[in-house]
Amino acid sequence: MSEPGTPTLDQLRVFLAVVETGSFAAAGRRLNRAVSVISYGIANLEAQLGLTLFDREGTRRPVLTQAGQAVLIEARSVSRGIETLRAKVKGLSQGLEAQITLAVDVLLPGEWLGRVLRAFAAEYPTVTLRLHVEALGAVNALVIDRRAAIGVSGPLASEAVELDTRALGSVEMVPVAAPDHPLALAEPLLPGAARDHIQLVLTDRSPLTEGRDFSVLSPRTWRLADLGSKHALLREGIGWGNMPLPMIAPDLVAGTLKLLKMPDHPGQTYRFSGIWRHDSPPGPAASWLLGQFAACDH
Incomplete structure (x- = not known):
């Protein structure tokens, strides 16, 4: 059995036009070509592939065969790929980043x-x-x-x-702790009270600010490189820490975290x-x- 030939992009374009419009005549109108040219193009495509793509017997409209349906999936994939390539090239020619x-x-x-x-x-x-x-x-x-x-x-x-x-x-950063944490239970909080408890601190993996601390009040710190882990540990009652308000707003509503009213650290705006x-x-x-x-x- 001989290997199938390689269809041209134009042949695939004609094939898709027939499928999408429902007839050779409508495909011809879309592509501004004679019906005979459309029919010839489909015949050549079928000859190259060694497959019958349309059942033309007993119907006025071409109906895809089982093989035609399989080819349609691949033809559409190729068409989308070409469209994406053309759009990318157009963008690059206009200075758009790849x-x-x-x-x-x-x-x-x-x-x-x-x-x-x-x-x-x-x-x-x-x-x-x-x-x-x-x-x-x-x-x-x-x-x-x-x-x-x-x-x-x-x-x-x-x-x-x-x-x-x-x-x-910007986003608001606020100090929070689990509802059963000593700082959450104390009312009111006195200045300096946070120094007696573990503070969870987000660390910097960059040498640009290595060794520097930001909004650290307690000499007792646990340092984490991941904000999600910090959030989880806060909810477990392991220390207190500053968190972006949008992230922990659901916790404040649900009661899984409590806002700490610290007189010496009410929070800050993070720009x-x-x-x-x-x-x-x-x-x-x-x-x-x-x-x-x-x-x-x-």
Whole structure:
């Protein structure tokens, strides 16, 4: 048995037109070709593949054979791939990035991130996205080292001389503990009371701020590199700590965490900035991303 030939893209286009319009005549009108040309193209495609794609007997409209139905799936896949390729090439010719590596602060609300990236996938379907989620100075380090094109960084963004910044909004950080933690049971809390208890602290995996502490009150600390783990340990009553309000708001409602009214540490506003290197300004898709993050806080 001889090997099947390789169909041309035009043959597949004609085949899909017949399927989608329901007849050779309608396919001819769509493609601005004579019916005879459409019929000839299908006949050539069938000859190349060694298959009968349409059952033409006893019906006015061409009906796909079982083999034709199988070929249809692959033809549509090839067509989508070509459309994606054409869109990507068009975007590249207009200066659109082929890929964006984005670094975001772990304290960025997940709702914001999900909303923006869902919209990004719809707006720029040809642009590949790589995402890094890091804490504190590690976001800056990724952009400075060119491992990320843009970032959404916390307050440390202003310390990096290599970076340009754009304000993107903020989130409230609040001190919390489990409802059975001694700090949650004490009323009222006295200044300095938190120093007697373990504080869960998010650590920085970047050498840019290695050894520095941020909002640390207690000499007794457990240091974690993951915000999710910190959240879980807080709910278990292992220490107290500062958390982004949007993340623990459901816990406050459910009573699994309690807001600590500390007279010497009521909380703080954690401000986000879009960042990029001076010498590598964001392209069209990256600029769009930063604009969408800026809109999240409004």
